[in-house]
Every structure is written in C-alpha cells, then in structure tokens.
Amino acid sequence: MWLLLAVIAVSLAAAVRFCLYKPLPAAIRQQWKLWLLDDIIKTVIRLARVMEWLGLGHHITASRNTSKRLEGTVKKLTAGPDAGYLAVSDVVFDGVPVRIYQPQTEGEGQLRRGLLYIHGGGWAYGSPRDGAYDQGSRKMSKELDMVVVSVDYRLYPESRFPTPYLDCLAAAKHFLSPEVLAEYGVDPQRVAVSGDSAGGNLSAAIAQEIAMDDSMSVKFSVQALIYPVLQALDFNTPSYQQNRDMVILNRSAMVQFWLQYLGADLSLKSHFFANQHSSNVAPDLMARLDWTTLLHPKHRNDYLPVRGKGPRRMERILDEVPGLLDVRAAPLLAEPEVLAKCPRAYIMTCEHDVLRDDGLMYARRLSDAGVAVKAENYLDGFHACFSLTMWPFAFDVGVRAFADYVRWLRDNL
Incomplete structure (x- = not known):
C-alpha cells in the first residue's frame, strides 16, 4: 500500500515538475535521473508531513521509515550473491x-x-x-x-x-x-x-x-x-547564493538542519537567511570564514557579502544558541593553532x-x-x-x- 501511494505521489510530482520545468546547470549530466531522485525525496518528505499532521509521529521518523520500505524493495530487485569477502x-x-x-x-x-x-x-x-x-x-x-x-x-x-x-x-x-x-x-x-x-x-x-x-x-x-x-554563521557565501534553489539540498533545507541540530527556534529561519544571527559575532571569529579573502576569485565571482542587522531578538541569539560559536559544531571556526x-x-x-x-x-x-x-x-x-x-x-x-x-x-x- 505504501509503495503504491509513493509511486502515485512521485508520478504526480514528476508531472508538476514537467509543467514547471527549470533546467539544471548545463554542467550536470543525467539530469532526468537527478530530477527523478529529487522528486522521490521530496515526495517522501511530503507524505511524512501529512502523517505528522494526522498525529502519526514526527515527520522525520516517518520519512526514515518510508525510505527504508522503498530501499528494501530496491534491494530485493538488485540483491546479488554474497561473495563472502x-x-x-x-x-x-x-x-x-x-x-x-x-x-x-x-x-x-x-x-x-x-x-x-x-x-x-x-x-x-x-x-x-x-x-x-x-x-x-x-x-x-x-x-x-x-x-x-x-x-x-x-x-x-x-x-x-x-x-x-x-x-x-x-x-x-x-x-x-x-x-x-x-x-x-x-x-x-x-x-x-x-x-x-x-x-x-x-x-x-x-x-x-x-x-x-x-x-x-x-x-x-x-x-x-x-x-x-x-x-552556521554565513548562509550567503557565493555557493549558498549560487545554489540556493538547487535540487537534493537547497539553502532552506540546510538552514533547517542547522536550526534542528543546534536546538534553535525554527521560526528564526528567515533571520538566518539574512545573516541577522551573526551581526554581533566578533570580527576575529568572522575572519575565519571571510570568503572574500579565503576563496579564489573564480568562486567569489561578483557576489557580495551579506551582513544583516537583525531585530532586538537576534541580539541575544548567541547566548540562546551557543552552538553557533562552538568549534565542535562549527569546525571552520577553530583557531590556527588547532588546525x-x-x-x-x-x-x-x-x-x-x-x-x-x-x-x-x-x-x-x-x-x-x-x-x-x-x-x-x-x-x-x-x-x-x-x-x-x-x-x-x-x-x-x-x-x-x-x-x-x-x-x-x-x-x-
């Protein structure tokens, strides 16, 4: 039953994708396959959110379970003999x-x-x-x-x-x-x-x-x-700007992952998009992820840094979410002596x-x-x-x- 629902949902997603088709970067090959994979992932997540809305558990747990079912089906179709190596x-x-x-x-x-x-x-x-x-x-x-x-x-x-x-x-x-x-x-x-x-x-x-x-x-x-x-201090590096709407992992999803991991209020997402959460970070720390000096010019292109000044609520964000400055969560912030x-x-x-x-x-x-x-x-x-x-x-x-x-x-x- 679950497999049938997933197939129907993916088919509908693919139809919508066809109607709203937006080409991927030309350098990427096998684009149809990547679109299909992205449709499957997004469909699983959408179904899981419906289950959460129905009170059937957290959507991430539901996504994991659905993925395991789909993966189990694929494994049965592709399983080969165990070489014993x-x-x-x-x-x-x-x-x-x-x-x-x-x-x-x-x-x-x-x-x-x-x-x-x-x-x-x-x-x-x-x-x-x-x-x-x-x-x-x-x-x-x-x-x-x-x-x-x-x-x-x-x-x-x-x-x-x-x-x-x-x-x-x-x-x-x-x-x-x-x-x-x-x-x-x-x-x-x-x-x-x-x-x-x-x-x-x-x-x-x-x-x-x-x-x-x-x-x-x-x-x-x-x-x-x-x-x-x-x-997690700069969500407007050139690659975040360039690939903000990319399939498989876009900027919105990555910010969501960070907020979840650090135990931050998920309603702060828009503030993180604008880098308002990093407005009060000490300059010496920000220098450790200053892409205007650390990246080769070919990757900087014509992108400009985003330094958002957030509302009063964001002035306390570093105290509320200390993981933002913790090198155990953000290894790029480590001191040169550690590196x-x-x-x-x-x-x-x-x-x-x-x-x-x-x-x-x-x-x-x-x-x-x-x-x-x-x-x-x-x-x-x-x-x-x-x-x-x-x-x-x-x-x-x-x-x-x-x-x-x-x-x-x-x-x-």
Whole structure:
C-alpha cells in the first residue's frame, strides 16, 4: 500500500515538475535521473508531513521509515550473491553502535588500514545499514583491504548537539585505543576519519579534538571530508547564493538542519537567511570564514557579502544558541593553532552545492596552517553525488568521485 501511494505521489510530482520545468546547470549530466531522485525525496518528505499532521509521529521518523520500505524493495530487485569477502558485524564501541567491515583474505596477521566513517543526513537521517552507506563501506573495505568502522550515532529529533558529536568522539577514542586496533588487526600508523556532509562536519570536529588530546597515544593519520558542512554563521557565501534553489539540498533545507541540530527556534529561519544571527559575532571569529579573502576569485565571482542587522531578538541569539560559536559544531571556526595539529586532509567539494565554500574555505585555512591538503572540486558535481554509485541512481560524477577518494586513501593511508 505504501509503495503504491509513493509511486502515485512521485508520478504526480514528476508531472508538476514537467509543467514547471527549470533546467539544471548545463554542467550536470543525467539530469532526468537527478530530477527523478529529487522528486522521490521530496515526495517522501511530503507524505511524512501529512502523517505528522494526522498525529502519526514526527515527520522525520516517518520519512526514515518510508525510505527504508522503498530501499528494501530496491534491494530485493538488485540483491546479488554474497561473495563472502567481508565479515560484517554490528557491535558497540563505548556505548555507541557501530557496524564493522573486515576483509576476509589470506595473509592474516598483516596489519591493515583502518577507517572510521561517519554518515551524513543533516544530523537527522542516515544509518550505516542504509543501502548507499552500507555498499560504500563494503567497497572501501574491499578495494583498500581496510577495516571500516561506520558509526551509528544518535539523530534528531531524538537527539541534538552535542550528542551526535559526543557519540562519534566516544566511538573514535575506542577505535583508536591500541587494544582495539590490535583486536581488529589495524595498523596504528594508518587510521583515517572520514564522512560526508553532516558526517564531514563530525569528522572534522573529531579530527581537531583528537589532534589536541595529548592523552591519545594513537591519532588519525588522515582526514577525508566529503562536501562537509562546517559553519552556521554565513548562509550567503557565493555557493549558498549560487545554489540556493538547487535540487537534493537547497539553502532552506540546510538552514533547517542547522536550526534542528543546534536546538534553535525554527521560526528564526528567515533571520538566518539574512545573516541577522551573526551581526554581533566578533570580527576575529568572522575572519575565519571571510570568503572574500579565503576563496579564489573564480568562486567569489561578483557576489557580495551579506551582513544583516537583525531585530532586538537576534541580539541575544548567541547566548540562546551557543552552538553557533562552538568549534565542535562549527569546525571552520577553530583557531590556527588547532588546525596546525590536524592530520593531512582530502576535501571534496561540488560546484553545484550550497556547501562548496565551506569545504574550500576549510581547505585554505588548513593549508595556511601548514597542513597538507588535497582539495578536489567537481565542476559537474552536486550534493550527495558521492553516494550515488549504484543502480538505479548511479551517476557518472559519483562513480568518478568515489574512485578518486579511494585512490587518494590508497596513496596517503
């Protein structure tokens, strides 16, 4: 029944889309497929909001459940035989559920690479068991002969900042302990932390914390951040302006995710659009995300900074929402001395993504602090493309980006 309703709703959405067709940027290929994916996502969210209106629970919880049903149907249609190459287990690291992928190959006793992976989803969606994340972890583990630990941290609406951060930090410290690394046959000199979108946010924050923690005898060797979200003070960077209405992730959705994560009043959304929430931030902090100096001219284009002066209510926003200035939530605000201790980095961004400039500015700040950085910006890329490598929503740019990511880890870890 649910599948039938979803199919009908998607068909109606596609019909409306056809009538109101607005082309995507010319650089993006396979546009019809991207439109269809966006229609499916939006339809699931609309159905979930109807369920919430009917008193059937929070719309995010309903969205998760509907997505699982749809994903289960796709999995039945595409399931293949288990090659037996990997041992996959669900365990708990210091109270935090994780899924572990271990290669089952000859040469036992030889130490392997290790990777702590943190999934995205706006701190509200996603799971290591989701199809894209599960398959991605399997491919990473197989292609790099690597032990992958995927963290199942708590999500909104059940949890807010700093709970997801603390979950991931606890899992990271547990994994990095010499005893646990030895148990899974991981080389303590070759352990990475990585994540996409909100997972990139958590990965960057944890990389900073571990780098500064003198009690940790083992630290991350590298960090690999996939279109990370790194700050909530400027929602009018050039990429936010350029891609404000982009499919998959637009500016409105990203502001909503931030407000939810930080426990802010959702009615403040319009003020955040106008940057009124950052009008009282100290200049030295704002300089750490000043895109007029941190971005290359080709990304600044002719865009102008937006410095909104908000109503009296917004003058207290930094006290009411302290997470706005907390580096555990906004890693781009970290001091240069902290960045200087961070591991070398791979930072992937997409030209047609509101988060592009967050990643580019972080790459610049890390580089200025003396950290070796490989920054890769995909001119035909869009948000979430890194996870879109499987039928029926495999995109050329996603396949290419995933291959480049694996290649960098092979050469640097």
